[in-house]
Amino acid sequence: MVDPRAKINLDGANILLLEQSEHGLEILVQMFHGFGGRNCHKCTSIDEARSVVMRATLDLIVADPNLQAGDGHEFVRWLRTSGLDPNRTVPIIMISANGTKAAVERARDAGASYFLVKPVTPRVLLDRIVRVQTDKRAFVVCDAYAGPDRRFKFEGPPPGVTPRRSTDIKTKLTDTGGPNMSQSDIDALFKPQRASL
């Protein structure tokens, strides 16, 4: 947790909030106004969010990937690969009620910087925003991914390739759903670290 006496200044920061629910959006706006952030772009659809990204220089995006029309992951993936500078490298915090490992990995692999499980309190959200300042991760662009450097984790050979090592996982990995992860486990999935193979 950050020092509660430390000062922050969000006045002048351009923040895009993507949340399909008018009321959920209202709660986020109130939180940011409380933090001193006045320039909030409120979006309830991917089309609106894309329109804002094209015309404004953003400093932070907070997005719920679960939208009735469209998929917030696709928006993040589109932005990360869009070539729109400087917005393509903007920090993105995803917030979702679904905190399963599969959901967290999906957000991370789309290019999200952080992931928070709902309900998000002002303290938790602000703590995460403050951590953005100390995020030294490189931005990676390759054919399969664009976004903050991800932890490299060995999960066996690619599909269709015969396992060779004794430690290779031989069964098919499936999305099993599972219970929501704790916030510290979620953070670990976003923390880059060297792989030991």
Place this chain on the structure above:
Amino acid sequence: LTKSLSFTPEQRLASLMRRPGGVSIEEAVARANQRVEAVRNHCVSALDEKIDAMGAVALDGASPAQIYALSSEIFSLAATFELEELAQAASSLCDLLAKAQAQPDMAQSGRAFVESVGVHVDALRTLRRPELGGDAAARQAVVDGLRKVALKHKVEQER
């Protein structure tokens, strides 16, 4: 091999946040909490409409992802404003729908899935009305029952 590029982008937000002025984190959190509290009635009064809307799209054969989006809204509002039982019921529905998204066979299996969603919608309506929901023990029994319904689907899928 594919080519990859790696660079350290400028952190505009970090520079902005470190400018002189602003407020302490303690004060910012207190102000945000006050502001969220100020919209409580507006948000909580919308819950009935959202539950009805979710019930309608579920009956219309909406996909688990579409129902999930609405269920997640209800959970988020209920949990934010500490309506614990409603939040637990919505969370149970979110779990059920997340499983259905991960395992499409479950949603396609038809009646049992639709009925499970319907049971959750009815329970959410009941828990919104204390005069119908009974005492705390009765309301908790409703929530526990929903968890069993969601768990039953999981067990059946794993067979």
